[in-house]
Amino acid sequence: MKNIDYFVRNEKEAALVAMVERLAEVFAGRAAKHDLEGSFPFDNIAGLKEAGYLKLTVPKKYGGDEISLYEMVLAQERLARGDGSTALAVGWHIGLVHHYRYTRDWPEELFERFCRDVVAEGAMINHFSSEPKTGSPTRGGRPETVVEETEGGWLITGRKSFSTLSPALDQFIVSAYMADEDEVGLFFVRKQDGVSIEETWNTIGMRATGSHDVLLDHVFVPSDALLRKKSETKSDGDGWLLHIPACYLGIAYAARDFAVNYAQNYRPNSLPGPIAELPHIESQIGIMEEKLITARTLLYSVADRWDKHPDQRIALQPERALAKKVATNTALEIVDAAMRIVGGASLSRSLPLERWYRDVRAGLHNPPMDDSVLKLLAKRALLES
Ligand SMILES: Cc1cc2nc3c(=O)[nH]c(=O)nc-3n(C[C@H](O)[C@H](O)[C@H](O)COP(=O)(O)OP(=O)(O)OC[C@H]3O[C@@H](n4cnc5c(N)ncnc54)[C@H](O)[C@@H]3O)c2cc1C
16 A cells, blocks of 8 residues: 655645655665764765755745745655755755745845855855853853954854754854853854864764864954844744754654564564564554654644744744654654564664664754753743633
8 A cells, every 4th residue: 555645735745755755765875874984975965956955945036946844844854764864964954044034134135145055056054053061052051152353344263063064064154252242143154264173073873964063263254244143033933943853753754664664574484474463563563653643743733833824933932842842752762663673683784773763862952952842831831821
């Protein structure tokens, strides 16, 4: 029986999904090598560029496809079924372009120029906000990266950690402390002398995201490189962050497919048929389905509401955060169940399950973190009563 995905609602989405599935299939063939080597998937990035994936969220008026949040989630989830690291890395880029398409938190001229570079040359972007001493920027710590004013602009100095996509970027956004104003600014920085990458990313999972440390040593940026002061940034309810749960559910989906297929085809000689006929295996498959359907339903319903109700985007933040918490925790459980189904063979490096098991672990440490989500939900409940 053919697998029908009820979250694909129309021909446009079906065409998008088909395009991404072709990429995911190719990337799946390279994933084990990049994971083993911890190498950055430049080959996949070239494939994404060629397929037009990098411009999916760019506004139409600047030459992009201007896809919706729902469509972005669909694309990201499909891509992650092939390779989680590539999906997470490119997710920051297409997610941020989607985000700025709504907030226009950049000088418009700079945003237009960047968007046109995405379309013409495959330019990409990411935010480098985490730091060794500040931890997650979501906690509100002050960046140790600092700016000093100079003629015609600023000089930026500091170290950013977890800088995903850094090997492929010619420009990025950094948060830095402006001591004169006691403010945090977001600066658009082009790769240049004074910017270097220290290859620190050697982790248990998401090994091919290139999330190294980026060092800035008195890097000059012109006056118009200040996108916004943090206190002045506009909010769109951060719907774009749904690229994160989409990624981890995509990985879980791949594990589910693998385990179901394995159960249907593995016939140990102690049994008359495949292990799929055993009650305890059927039960594990049921558990995977229950979790996957629940998490996907929440994820897609939040993305759909975000698209359809602009006036509710801020109010939707607790649900948006919950969709991430449910997806990332569920992904851990689904990969775990998939490995229980496959048994001891699941530990082998010749199968992808052990990689997926390691990759989904990283989801816990992408924003928003579980404790913040619970706090957000509790806060609203208390306000409502
Ligand atoms: C695969 C991957 C890709 C990433 N890509 C990027 C990227 O592209 N750009 C980027 O900027 N970042 C990126 N990050 C970094 C991420 O956003 C977090 O900054 C990072 O994972 C550290 O988060 P943390 O909660 O462990 O760190 P910390 O904030 O150092 O927290 C460590 C521990 O202390 C607790 N803690 C610390 N401070 C507080 C507090 N004030 N209140 C409550 N609890 C606290 C936390 O709960 C946690 O248990 C990436 C992370 C991963 C795993």
